[in-house]
Amino acid sequence: MAERRETRKEAGAGLIQYSTENLVPFGPIHPALKEPEYFKLYLRGEMIVDVVPRIGYVHRGLEKAAEQRRWTQNTFMFERTCGICSFAHSLAYVQAVEGLTPYEVPRRGLYIRLIVAELERIHSHLLWVGLLGHWAGFDTLFMWVWRDREIVLDLVEAIAGNRIHKSIAAIAGVKRDIPDSMKNKIVERTKYLADRAYFYKHIVDTESTLLARTRKVGNLKAETAQKLCAVGPLVRCAGLARDVRADDPYAAYGDVPIDVVTRTEGDVHSLLHLRLDELVVSANAIDYALEHMPSGPVRLKIPPTIPAGEYASHVEAPRGELFYFVKSGGGPNPERVKVRTPTLANLPTALELLKGYTMADVPVVLTAIDPCFGCMDRLSFVDLDSQKQWTWTGEELRQFGIRYYFPERTI
């Protein structure tokens, strides 16, 4: 450990001259990454002295595309920002839009939002636990956990009609009601999943090889997490009780008790525990919400134009705090939508954690933040030599594209 700390100090001083000999590329195409993203790892032996990320491989221009679509169409487009926390994205978007309107969302709609959001959290956490098993070379855990994940996906399909992109959020409500006949089934399944979570906690605590790979790997201090603006499970595992569900309740979270789970170790093993504990909390919240769900309509019909104004909304996505900023000019389209995903917020923390650890820790630590690069990638420009950073307007970008591809053409 003493050696690790020493290397971190050296790397922090920024005095090391790197050569290409000790550079190992991690990505853009790599078996440990679900999505393309490039990390230059500077190694000394197996030890990582520095990590330089190069993000932007899956930039899709969603924010720009939003400006050409209607308010309702955007609900479904932003859902496709992420293939895992899709409901969190559409929820954050519709909440931001609702903030601009005077309408009150029906109570039953808010409860259904909570139920779907918590089911999504269970699905996302199970996915992550399985993938961590895979990254640590424990494929059996991966297979078992992903089999259990099918249960929650089937539930989501029964409620929303789709497994992944639920398409159930709508401006001023939700699109589908949960019939009373389905309640028993949901309670029964979530109870089973909570039992499985205890079983997996037992595995995670007793399997010695997995313990060797996860315990004391990553050492996130509360100060570091705060300084680098970590969000979600990552900041909670450092001991800070930050959860949008409790701090600024949205949907029906004000009525449903949510325990904010925190750990103090700040390592990957505590993240495993934290996510499995949160899974149980989510299962309990679903049961509570189903029991106390008021009757009535689930959605209001509203006109297609949204009053002018600006509004920012945030939700607790499974990976952490997710921001949506919406600006309306009073027309049928938004003027600007800005998304800040939890992965972008957590990436600096993950890179900081990696320094001083070994090549073998990279997949485990890097993916401990549950990265979703497709959600994260945005366009901005940084000149590394002069440390200059700037943004371009759409027209400037178009001009650059023409210059890049047709250098001979004069504009």
Next chain:
Amino acid sequence: MFGEVVQALVFPGFLFTLGLGFLFEWIERKISAHMQGRIGPLIAGPHGILQPVADFLKLLHKEEIVPAFGDVTIYKVAPALYFLAPILGMLFVPVTGIEAVATFSMDLLFVVFLLAYSAFVVVILSFASESSYTIVASGRLVLQYVSYEIPLVIAVVSAALFSGSLSIAGVVRAQSATWNIIYMPLGFVAYIIALMAELEKPPFDIPSAKTEIVAGWLTEFSGRSLAFLKLTKEVSLIFGGALAVALFLGGPLGPVPQDAFLASIVYTLYFLAKLLAVALLVFVLRTAMARLMIAQAAELFWKILTPLALAQLALVVVLRGV
């Protein structure tokens, strides 16, 4: 002369070993699949038993891409050299009786050398393909090799010492009354764990950890070379397992009928049953564990297994009074 050639090439030599390699790969895939709640290979042949063969044939006719940098000659020759080791080694392990196909007075030393040789060839071929991943992998492999080799050799040596012979046939013959494992459980444990490290099975699949260094030292190989490298890994399991059977489980020995031909068949069946037991142990262990890091693996071998093997050696010395 003709008889020897058939023995070396068909049974119990080359083709028999290859067949066992394919069969045990299928068993491994099936067992790990069922333990993980999956089905495993199902399409090629009954219950997918021909799937390893189908995979091998498919790889054979895939395009082979040779890296532009690196040593092309070694890159092309090394897979054949690697393939040679377990195939050659199997000739020295008794299958159909006490005597193996090839044998000489100190063949146990030669077989141990073959185990070291295959690790050496892997290092050469990963340096020949010259990519970041293979270089990191070969560094890991060398560290892993110097970790597992010592308990492995001590376990083998204590078996030889206990039986009072440096030839495999001699070790097998000495076990006609009781198997070595009765007196040498620690040596057997050390051998099996070191064998898993040699075969790069989890938790020791560190040099080919796919979520860290792509395919490890296999990264730059494709087509025919890849097919043979993968096949060699399977055959190495047969070789290492057969050696465990010969050294600790009494080789193919057991009660047999008088008739020489029938006896050889029954001997072979005993051998297969014992080999299957060793392989099942390896397969179950590999499915139930996560991958260690290289430093942790080295720690395991140096701090736990080497003293364990040494304790076994001391026990043997006390028992035999040498």
